[in-house]
Amino acid sequence: MHMPMKAGTRQLFAAAVIAIVGLGAPASAQDAKDYPNRPVQLVIGYGAGTIGDVSMRIVAQKLTDQLGKPFVVENRPGAAGVIAAKAATMAAPDGYTLLLTGNSYAINTTWFKSVPYNVLKDFAPISTVASFDFLVVTRKGSPFKSMKDVIAYAKANPGKLNIATLSPGTTQNLAVELLKVVSGVKVTAVPFRSSPEAANALLRGDVDIDMDSYAPLRGLLDGGKIDVIATTGRQRVPFLKDVPTVAESGVPNFDVSSWNGIAAPAGVPKPIIDKLSAAISKALEAPDVQATGARLGMQMHGSTPDQLQARMKGDIAKWSNLIETAHIPKHD
Structure with a gap:
């Protein structure tokens, strides 16, 4: 049997509900105020x-x-x-x-x-x-002075151009796959376990190009052992303003960062x-x-x-x- 509430009881009940809801509603805000403890x-x-x-x-x-x-x-x-x-x-x-x-x-x-x-x-x-974008680099004295040189050689010699990358499934590795798709060239991606291994392979002449981030290549750049011919992002990187992007160099649909x-x-x-x-x-x-x-x-x-x-x-x-x-x- 339903019993009607008295006015005072209803007011107390409503106040209790509001209090309970009120305690729950700002809990996350209170957590944020105290965070982290x-x-x-x-x-x-x-x-x-x-x-x-x-x-x-x-x-x-x-x-x-x-x-x-x-x-x-x-x-x-x-x-x-x-x-x-x-x-x-x-x-x-x-x-x-x-x-x-x-x-x-x-x-x-x-x-x-x-x-x-x-x-x-x-x-x-x-x-x-x-x-961060990646750098496309060659060893000092390489015949490749630009991405246009790279693409031209790759088109004339399908599969013969070797590009060092990190392991399959890394951004560097997939950047080479993207280059192949958007430019139509056939190149060989040569994966390495680490950036130093890839860079050393470039210096030895085992690969023609290396595509990697700036940090592991900085020492070789400062030492004049490698040249940067392009960067991989949509815009030029601030610290290499004179270096064109791959897109600027004749591959307009290439953008990797x-x-x-x-x-x-x-x-x-x-x-x-x-x-x-x-x-x-x-x-x-x-x-x-x-x-x-x-x-x-x-x-x-x-x-x-x-x-x-x-x-x-x-x-x-x-x-x-x-x-x-x-x-x-x-x-x-």
Whole structure:
């Protein structure tokens, strides 16, 4: 039997409901206000000294200074970052476990038959950290003075031009596959386990061209042992303004750059995500961060979470299309 509430009882009941709802509604905002109140773990799927590792350590120190609690980098290399990503998906969605994300995760989604996570659904994007183009280099004294020379030789000698890259499935390796597709040339991609091995092969004359990021090539460039004939991005890089892009050099549909950023397990409260995104952007604006990035060939810049998600979606579509067009088999 339903019994009507007295007016006073109804008022007390309504007040209680409002109080309960009120306690629940701003909980995430309160969490963000107090965040962080203990160390934050930043998981990286690559070894110490890599571009991703270096850029994350720069940001981690700045976040530590800004937010007052340690941001600790933990390297979990292996399986092209899959090990680190899987560990992050198993962490509590409280903002105390973050993940280095980036272009490699977009590639993994299309390169492997399956991965134990959905990079678009299982992670909450926070901000980009750095982007960098690759350099197309030759050894000093090489007959290749421009990308036009490279393309002309490749067309006249199908399959004879050797280009050093890193392991299959890396951005460097897929950049060569993209070059083949958009230019119609036949070249041979020669994969190496590390950047120094690829560079040494170039110096020995085992390969004709090397395509890699600036940091591992800087010593050879400063020593005058190699020449840069092009860069791979949409625009010229700030520290090599006299060097044309591959697109400017006669391959208009070629555009390759790599990037990294920071994400969290899906479900982290939005106020915490927004607080981290703002803190990362502020950290990256620091003059010393900009200078360090420039020395390593990186452009340090933050983004909104939505911009990071859009970048990831765009790269997944790009590399998926390439893998399909080039008939590259997917890997287990």
